[in-house]
Amino acid sequence: MSPPKIELREVTRANVAAVVRLQTKPEQSRFVATNANSLAEAYVQPDRAWPRAICADGDPVGFLMLDLVGPDHPEAPDGRASYFLWRLMVDAIHQGRGYGRAAMGSVFEHVRGLPDGVALKTSYVPGDGCPEPFYRKLGFEPTGVVEDGEVELRLAL
Numbered sequence: 742m743s744p745p746k747i748e749l750r751e752v753t754r755a756n757v758a759a760v761v762r763l764q765t766k767p768e769q770s771r772f773v774a775t776n777a778n779s780l781a782e783a784y785v786q787p788d789r790a791w792p793r794a795i796c797a798d799g800d801p802v803g804f805l806m807l808d809l810v811g812p813d814h815p816e817a818p819d820g821r822a823s824y825f826l827w828r829l830m831v832d833a834i835h836q837g838r839g840y841g842r843a844a845m846g847s848v849f850e851h852v853r854g855l856p857d858g859v860a861l862k863t864s865y866v867p868g869d870g871c872p873e874p875f876y877r878k879l880g881f882e883p884t885g886v887v888e889d890g891e892v893e894l895r896l897a898l
């Protein structure tokens with residue numbers, strides 16, 4: 742089956758209500774913040790947050806947010822880029838159709854185009870139903886770092 746077509750679109754006045762309405766399955770809520778919460782965090786960190794609606798046929802089916810700290814950013818660790826998948830969710834009714842993987846493909850392409858865009862990190866809360874298998878299938882590997890109970894993963898791009 743060919744991968745579904747998705748687009749990563751800016752969150753705008755036109756689609757913000759639909760993005761905020763997206764929800765995971767109730768038992769997944771401990772793995773990711775609400776989209777309203779993520780958008781509030783993005784609002785106060787516009788220099789690094791990159792929030793995007795995952796759209797299929799023009800409509801939001803999910804949401805993701807990157808933390809993009811380029812090599813010239815004042816908070817770049819040792820003057821090196823740090824690119825991190827901060828949030829990712831696909832709405833409960835749209836899960837299992839390949840949207841998450843397709844969205845990650847677009848993320849990889851975006852990060853590769855950034856200065857020093859050679860790796861992407863993320864982290865997850867371990868537990869039943871956690872997204873570890875999803876990330877491992879994409880090639881992410883544990884870095885060995887566990888912070889505040891979150892397991893860090895890295896993918897070389």
Ligand SMILES: CC(C)(COP(=O)(O)OP(=O)(O)OC[C@H]1O[C@@H](n2cnc3c(N)ncnc32)[C@H](O)[C@@H]1OP(=O)(O)O)[C@@H](O)C(=O)NCCC(=O)NCCS
Pocket residue numbers: 765766769772773828829830831832835836837838839840841842843864865866870871872873874875878
């Ligand atoms: C993780 C998530 C974004 C995946 O989105 P999705 O659109 O359902 O994933 P896809 O359909 O693209 O799945 C790709 C592959 O990963 C697997 N997969 C997806 N989520 C999985 C999970 N939670 N556990 C195990 N495998 C999973 C799929 O079975 C599929 O495998 P296959 O290719 O062998 O069939 C979605 O399940 C979600 O929103 N989960 C709740 C929030 C969350 O955990 N976010 C991550 C925060 S770190």
